[in-house]
Amino acid sequence: MRIVMKFGGTSVADAERIRHVAALVVSATAEHNVVPVVSAMDQVTEMLLDLADAAASGNSMQAEALLKAVRDKHLAAAYALGAQQAVTALLERLEGLVRGVLALEELTPRARDAIVAFGERLSCAMLAHVLGARAMDGREAGIVTDDHFGEADPLMDLSMYQVGQSLGPLLDAGERVVVTGFVAANQHGVTSTLGRGGSDYTATILGAALRADEIWIYSDVDGLMTADPRSVPDARLLARLSFAEAVEMGKFGAKSMHPRALEPAAAHGVPVRMRSTFKPEHPGTLISDKQAEGGAGAEGGRVSIVRCVPMLKNLAMVNIGGAAMIGRPGSASEVFAALAGQRVNVHMICQSVSEAGISLVVGGGQLDRAKGALEKTLRGVGSPRTIEVVPNVCVVAAVGSGMRGTRGVAARIFTSLARAGVNVIAIAQGSSEMSISIVVEASAGPLAVRAIHDEFSLGS
Amino acid sequence: MQVTLVGFGVVGRALAGQLRDQHALLERLTGGAVVLAGVCDTRGCAVAPRGLDIDALLAHKATGQSVGSFSSSTGGEGAIARGFDAGFGPAQFVAAQGRLAGDAGPRVVVESGPSDLKHPAPAVENLLAAMRSGLHAVSVNKAPLAVAMAALLEAAAHNRVQLRYSGTVGAGTPVLALARQAALGDRVLGVRAIINGTTNFILHRMASQDEAFDAALAEAVRLGYAEADPSNDIDGVDTAMKLVILANHLHDLRDGGHRPSYADARVQGIRGLSLALIREARARGKTIKLLGSIDVDGGLKVEPTEVDAGGPMDTPRNVNAVCLSLERCGEVTLVGRGAGGPETATAIVRDLVDIARVHRGG
Numbered sequence: 001m002r003i004v005m006k007f008g009g010t011s012v013a014d015a016e017r018i019r020h021v022a023a024l025v026v027s028a029t030a031e032h033n034v035v036p037v038v039s040a041m042d043q044v045t046e047m048l049l050d051l052a053d054a055a056a057s058g059n060s061m062q063a064e065a066l067l068k069a070v071r072d073k074h075l076a077a078a079y080a081l082g083a084q085q086a087v088t089a090l091l092e093r094l095e096g097l098v099r100g101v102l103a104l105e106e107l108t109p110r111a112r113d114a115i116v117a118f119g120e121r122l123s124c125a126m127l128a129h130v131l132g133a134r135a136m137d138g139r140e141a142g143i144v145t146d147d148h149f150g151e152a153d154p155l156m157d158l159s160m161y162q163v164g165q166s167l168g169p170l171l172d173a174g175e176r177v178v179v180t181g182f183v184a185a186n187q188h189g190v191t192s193t194l195g196r197g198g199s200d201y202t203a204t205i206l207g208a209a210l211r212a213d214e215i216w217i218y219s220d221v222d223g224l225m226t227a228d229p230r231s232v233p234d235a236r237l238l239a240r241l242s243f244a245e246a247v248e249m250g251k252f253g254a255k256s257m258h259p260r261a262l263e264p265a266a267a268h269g270v271p272v273r274m275r276s277t278f279k280p281e282h283p284g285t286l287i288s289d290k291q292a293e294g295g296a297g298a299e300g301g302r303v304s305i306v307r308c309v310p311m312l313k314n315l316a317m318v319n320i321g322g323a324a325m326i327g328r329p330g331s332a333s334e335v336f337a338a339l340a341g342q343r344v345n346v347h348m349i350c351q352s353v354s355e356a357g358i359s360l361v362v363g364g365g366q367l368d369r370a371k372g373a374l375e376k377t378l379r380g381v382g383s384p385r386t387i388e389v390v391p392n393v394c395v396v397a398a399v400g401s402g403m404r405g406t407r408g409v410a411a412r413i414f415t416s417l418a419r420a421g422v423n424v425i426a427i428a429q430g431s432s433e434m435s436i437s438i439v440v441e442a443s444a445g446p447l448a449v450r451a452i453h454d455e456f457s458l459g460s
Numbered sequence: 461m462q463v464t465l466v467g468f469g470v471v472g473r474a475l476a477g478q479l480r481d482q483h484a485l486l487e488r489l490t491g492g493a494v495v496l497a498g499v500c501d502t503r504g505c506a507v508a509p510r511g512l513d514i515d516a517l518l519a520h521k522a523t524g525q526s527v528g529s530f531s532s533s534t535g536g537e538g539a540i541a542r543g544f545d546a547g548f549g550p551a552q553f554v555a556a557q558g559r560l561a562g563d564a565g566p567r568v569v570v571e572s573g574p575s576d577l578k579h580p581a582p583a584v585e586n587l588l589a590a591m592r593s594g595l596h597a598v599s600v601n602k603a604p605l606a607v608a609m610a611a612l613l614e615a616a617a618h619n620r621v622q623l624r625y626s627g628t629v630g631a632g633t634p635v636l637a638l639a640r641q642a643a644l645g646d647r648v649l650g651v652r653a654i655i656n657g658t659t660n661f662i663l664h665r666m667a668s669q670d671e672a673f674d675a676a677l678a679e680a681v682r683l684g685y686a687e688a689d690p691s692n693d694i695d696g697v698d699t700a701m702k703l704v705i706l707a708n709h710l711h712d713l714r715d716g717g718h719r720p721s722y723a724d725a726r727v728q729g730i731r732g733l734s735l736a737l738i739r740e741a742r743a744r745g746k747t748i749k750l751l752g753s754i755d756v757d758g759g760l761k762v763e764p765t766e767v768d769a770g771g772p773m774d775t776p777r778n779v780n781a782v783c784l785s786l787e788r789c790g791e792v793t794l795v796g797r798g799a800g801g802p803e804t805a806t807a808i809v810r811d812l813v814d815i816a817r818v819h820r821g822g
Contacts, residue, residue, distance in 0.1 A: 146618065155618055157719070158588075161611035165581060187592050187615070 001213035002171070003028065006037040006181060006203035008219045011277040012123050013042040015080035022130040024218075024280055033171055035206055037181045038127050039199040040119025041077070044070065045182075052115045055098050056107035067098055074122050083129035087122055094118045109149035113193045120180035120199070133176035138194075139185030141177075142166040143205055147186050151195035154184065154205060156264065163209035171210065179206065197261035204261050208268035215270055216284075218277045221255050223285030226458040227309045231446035234459030238285050238308060245307055246272075246287045248399045248435045251347070252310030262287070305409055306456040307400035309449045315347060316367040317393050317425065317439060320374060321357035322385030332358060338377035344370045348395060348437055350426045359426050361395060361439060393425060394445040397437045398452050404433040413438070416455035422448045461490050461565040461816055462497035462509070464557045464595070466550055466586050467573035468527055471600055471627075472499070473518060474805035475570065480514040482809070490816035492565040498557050500544075504528010505553045508539035509562040550582065551589040558593025566819040568596045570808055575602040577697055577722065584608045591619045596819070598811045600627035600804050606701035609708045610719035622815050627807030629655055629702045630780050633796025634810065636709045639782055642794070643713045647787040651710070651754040652765075655702040657778030657798035658686045658693035659730050659750040663738070663764075664776050667747050672735050685778055696729035696750060696762040703752035703760055706782070710754075717758045725760040733764060741766050747774055 005025065012018050021036075028034050040048075051066040071091050078087040097115055101107055121137060128135035142162030145152035170177055181199020184192050194201045200217055207215035224246075227235040241249070243266040250259035257272070265272050266289075275284030325331040332351070335358055339346060348361035362370045371389055378385050403409050410429075413436060417424060426439040440448045453459060463479065465472050479486065479496055486494040495511030503526035506512055512530075520530050528543040544550070554569050569590035573583050580603035587604055588611075590597045597616070599605055605612065605625055616623035629635045635655070654660050658680055665676040677694070680686040692698045700722060707720050718724075730750050738748050751765040751773075767773040772793040775781045783793040797803070 155611075155614050157610035157614040158618075161584070161608045187588075187618070 001031075002033040002035070002210060004035045004037060004203050004207040004210070004212045004215045006199055006215070006217050007039065007127075007277065008199065008217075009039045009042040009044070010220045011218050012038055012127065015077040017277070018077060018081060018123070018126055018130060021218075021277065022127060024277070025127075025131060027280075029176070035167070035171065035210065035212070036127065036131075036133075036178045037199060037203045037206065038120065038123050038178060039181045041073065041123050044073065044119040044122070045116060047073075048116045048119050049112070051098060052101065052107055052112050055101035056105060058102065058105040060102055063098060063102055067095060070094070070118075074126075078126055081126055081130055083126045086125040086129050086135070090118060090122050090125060110190060110192075113149045113152075114191050116193055117180070117183040117191050120183045124178050124180040128178040131176055131178060133178045134170075135180075136167075136177050137180045137185075137191075138183040138202060139189060139191065140166065141179045141206065142209070143184040143202065144187050145184045145192045145194070147192070149192050152184060152186070152192035154194070154201075155187070156205075158187075159184075159205055160209040163206060167206070167210060197258035200257050200261035201264075204263070204265040204270070204272065207270045207272075208264040211268070212270055215265055215272045217257065217272060217274045219255070219274070220276060220278065221274075222276045222279060222282050223274045224249065224256055225308070227449050227453050228311060231311065231449045232309075232453050232459065235453070236458065236460045239283070240290075241285060241287045241307065242401050243287060243289060244432070244434055245399055245401050248397075248432075249308065249310055252312050252397065256310075257287075304456055304458060305400055305402040305406050306398045306413075306452065306458070307402070309452045309458065310397055310399065311445050311449050312347065312395045312397075313442065313445065314364040315361050315393050315395060315439075316364045316370075317390040318360045318362060318367070318370055318374065319357055319388045319390070320360070320378065320385060321388070323356065324385060325357070326355045331355075334377060335360075335374065338373045339370055342369045342373040344373065348426070348428050348439065350428055361393065361426075364391070367391060390425065392442040393439050394442050395437050395439055396445060396448045396452065397435050398456075399435040401434050403435070410436060412455055413452055416451040417448055420447050420451035422451060461492055461494045461812065462557075462560065462562050462567045463494060463812065464498040464554065464567070464569045464590075465496065466500055466554060466569060466571045467601070468499055468501040468521060469572065469574065470801035471804045471808075472570075472572045473521065474801040475572065475808050476514050476518060478802075478805050478809055486809070486813070489813045490565070491820055492563060492816075494812065497560060497562060497567075498553070499527050500550055500553050501527050502544075504541065504543035505550075506530040506539060506541040507557070507560070509560050510538060512539060551585045554586050554589040554595070555593045558590070558595050566596055566815055567594075568598055568812060568815055571597065571599040571601045571604065572804075572808070573601045575606075575692075575698070575701060577603045577606060577692075577701060580604050580607045584612070587612055587623070588615055591615045591621050591623065594619060594621060596622045596624075596815045598624045598627075598808055598815070600625070600808060602628045602698070602701040602705065605708070606704045606722040609705065609721065613708075613719075622818055624811035624815060625705060626811050626814075627804045628705050630782075630796060631798060631800065631807050632803030633780060633794070633798070634807070635780065635782055635794060635796065636706065638794050639706065639784060640709060640713070642789075642792045643710060643784055643786060646713070646789050648710050648714045648754075648784060649756055649787055650785040651706065651752075651782065652773065652785075653699075653703060653706065653752045653780075653782040654749050654773060654775055655706070655752055655780050655782065655798070656693055656696075656699040656750060657780065658690060659696075659699070660775060660780075660798075661685045661778050662694070663730065663733075663747075663749055666733070666735055667738050667742065667769075668776075670735070670739070673730070673733050694729050694731045696727045699750055699752045700725045700727045700760070700762045703754070703762060706752075707754050707758070707760055714754070714758060715756075720758065720760055725762060727761075728763040730764050737764075742769065745769050749773060
């Protein structure tokens with residue numbers, strides 16, 4: 001099989017773990033044609049972003065300190081791995097860039113990408129050294145993006161072709177490579193980064209372009225669970241999920257993949273396996289086109305309609321009310337334009353047919369910004385409206401493609417919540433019918449998750 | 461309009477001649493003078509922002525020399541020429557043409573190299589380099605489109621330039637445009653196409669003269685219908701490349717799926733086809749043609765196939781035919797003469813005029 005293996009930051013956090021990853025790759029290489037994709041070492045991307053900002057504000061002391069921290073971290077790992085040479089040259093180039101930014105006290109998104117990309121370049125160089133493989137960045141691998149530095153979108157068809165051209169012949173010739181995640185370039189070869197989805201996105205683009213048999217996403221968890229085990233002690237690992245279910249789960253927590261990163265794999269039908277670096281023998285969670293064996297939602301012989309119950313915490317709700325909104329076209333547009341203007345990400349939206357109010361769920365950290373933006377815009381136009389906030393809420397979701405067209409799912413969910421004494425603040429269900437999102441008070445979140453989890457017998 | 465020509469073979473030279481001969485007509489149709497601002501062959505390039513002296517250039521090329529040694533004294537105002545080396549080849553030449561001084565009209569690169577399916581990457585790179593540099597692109601080279609059409613169309617959209625290729629299928633007969641026009645507003649269920657003149661000449665000769673394959677092939681070579689190495693034609697490669705381009709051109713009028721490329725086509729040619737099969741088909745009122753077909757699921761296939769003798773697909777000699785099966789309008793068949801150097805050059809001119817019109821916002 002041809003397999004793209006992606007290793008996250010915790011999987012390459014130090015020399016020992018890089019050696020462990022290398023051993024994983026080597027043992028897989030005995031059986032498969034392997035393309036490893038690697039993230040920056042744990043914490044390094046954040047350090048580089050801070051470094052870039054410090055340099056841009058002319059804070060040379062902080063910049064020097066951060067630069068030293070980045071250098072020390074990589075040199076320590078590199079010495080242990082005997083990879084000083086590969087790392088030193090890269091560190092020198094990074095230092096040169098930072099000095100440039102310090103001198104100019106100016107940081108364009110393009111320059112920020114050039115600096116941040118060193119995280120992946122450095123980890124890639126070290127892993128490649130250990131493996132005796134060729135280190136390639138995303139540009140050399142053929143991933144081409146538009147010019148939106150910091151959050152670049154791949155030119156997907158062009159990338160598919162170029163990856164096939166650049167990596168295809170190398171792999172066919174049996175050459176070993178390691179590719180940087182997250183890093184790409186625009187069509188003129190200027191470094192860009194993929195933003196949301198990051199290294200996972202790199203892995204799925206390569207997997208689709210190289211017609212891989214599977215894409216293995218390694219992290220520090222065994223796979224995707226029916227619920228957060230901290231809330232639900234008997235939560236189980238999901239052996240299989242459909243792409244559609246995985247996309248629904250993508251919003252909830254860092255352990256799942258960003259929906260954007262699932263797109264290339266779903267479009268080209270390449271299965272994605274999420275597994276743990278630390279338990280390589282564990283098969284993890286397989287995300288694929290195929291329904292779980294035994295029909296929708298079958299899991300170890302049991303059929304379940306709801307597959308998992310993820311929860312999103314640290315949220316706040318904003319209720320906008322007022323009779324003036326009823327039947328007036330453009331009300332919703334004003335609300336969302338105001339929020340978009342302040343770059344507030346809206347997680348959930350509810351409005352009843354009466355149109356007397358719109359309820360929104362936003363990140364807890366963005367609440368003040370959201371409230372400010374709405375007050376400024378909506379009160380300004382003279383129509384009397386109320387803006388009310390509920391600061392501490394969370395969203396609990398029931399996800400499963402078996403919910404589509406199945407009657408009585410909502411009844412079971414809400415009955416179970418009532419039995420558990422959980423007060424439901426708001427509800428949203430999209431037309432995909434693959435998930436129902438329920439807003440509850442933050443303190444009631446774990447209770448709500450357990451109630452739904454038990455109702456659908458998802459535990460072990 | 462500044463035209464830059466990559467490849468100076470039969471088609472390229474025919475185009476240069478046509479630009480010279482139709483100068484006044486083209487100026488009227490495109491809204492400005494059309495000049496040959498640059499040309500390259502495999503060994504070098506010549507450039508003149510205000511236009512190369514086409515007569516002198518053709519005479520120079522006729523002596524067997526590369527355009528890279530074209531004399532600057534006779535080449536036209538401001539003409540320069542140079543040979544290619546490891547650091548400066550066709551793609552670098554094309555990119556440099558994007559920085560050329562000159563009029564405000566559209567700038568177009570024409571890729572007219574041979575359709576080499578074994579090594580399509582350089583031609584893909586020429587087209588990408590053109591579009592990256594903000595130049596419109598025309599390709600009569602089928603190979604880059606056959607392997608990377610989706611990528612090339614995406615690059616065109618991203619750079620807001622036009623990519624045209626009407627000369628790749630049917631050449632003199634605008635098969636692609638006509639097929640698209642015929643299918644607009646309807647839904648394409650399937651396509652069957654005779655789009656390779658050489659094989660059709662051979663099959664027609666076998667059927668009408670009761671001649672064996674080898675004899676018919678020899679006749680095709682003698683009359684200039686087939687090249688000395690006819691493999692690309694008789695093994696179905698040329699038909700398959702054209703079929704991929706046709707399928708992509710009709711992509712949004714069919715039912716979704718990926719844009720196909722050459723790797724998606726199942727290809728079987730007519731090499732060594734037995735005369736007995738043709739005789740047997742004839743006895744049943746049929747004849748055998750090399751058909752390229754797109755089925756309902758988007759599957760691409762090239763193979764010798766029986767069609768009704770005397771029907772619309774039973775075309776003589778090198779005459780092409782494309783039969784569209786449409787959901788509402790039923791079968792629509794387009795018939796027209798296939799390719800040659802002058803016909804292909806005319807197709808390029810057609811693309812240049814279209815580019816100028818769209819560029820002006822007309």
